[in-house]
Amino acid sequence: MELVRIDSAGSTSTYLAGIADGCCHGTAVMAREQTAGRGQRGNSWEAEPGKNVTMSILLRPEGLEPARQFVISQAVSLAMVEMLDCFIGAEPVSIKWPNDIYVGDSKIAGILIENVISGTEISRTIVGIGLNVNQTEFVSDAPNPVSLKGLMPKADFDVDALGEALARDVIEKTDRALSSAEAAAEVAEAYFARMWRGDGGYHPYYDHMRGVYMEARIDAVAATGHITLTDRADGEARVYAFKEISAVL
Secondary structure (H helix, E strand, C coil): CEEEEEEEECCHHHHHHHHHHHCCCCEEEEEEEECCCECHHHCECCCCCCCEEEEEEEECCCCCCHHHCHHHHHHHHHHHHHHHHCCCCCCCEEEECCCEEEECCEEEEEEEEEEEEECCEEEEEEEEEEEECCCCCCCCCCCCECCHHHHCCCCCCCHHHHHHHHHHHHHHHHHHHCCCHHHHHHHHHHHHHCECCCCCCCEEEEECCCCEEEEEEEEEECCCCCEEEEECCCCCEEEECCCCEEECC
16 A cells, blocks of 8 residues: 555545546545535535545456446445444444445445446546544534544544555555455445344335425345335335435435
């Protein structure tokens, strides 16, 4: 792993994409300040300078077909929850589909994965990670942010050390997931076991395809990343892609 530390970037993922041609698998860029951080659904990512992990990691997955790209999301998410387990014991750390990281019902980290496809394979992946560490006040309209410091006010966290450890864990977990079909299946099973709202109960969602609110149960997540929810009202199991369903807090 090569870790490049920079003082400021608009987006670490954009910065890394600009130098990617000269970088090897496992190169990570970590910025003290990110002025135009990007989240899912086109949202921005709020991060107070110097207080959080804002980082992107370059992966070069050999022989990975685009249809199997979700295994990277699973591996990265799992690496993050397992690392956070070392710090957080009072509340469960879980994965909100597809790859937000939650502590209880609050979001502590986000992941943005961008792939470049060449022919029939993914030639490179940039994994953008934002982890709330020492920030305690959030001014954006994000509904439920939390940080390590917010959970443990008496603790002080080394942002640089956390970022380096997280990068190593992500690369190791992803390499393992891509090493064989058996390893990918193990990661997928562990990912599902750590899902937020994966308790078998019914929870509120908004179905963008039908324009309705519903209570539903998570039944499965496919290798393609599609999620299957069973509607409590009619008992029907429906399959959704990203942006077709939203959890209601």
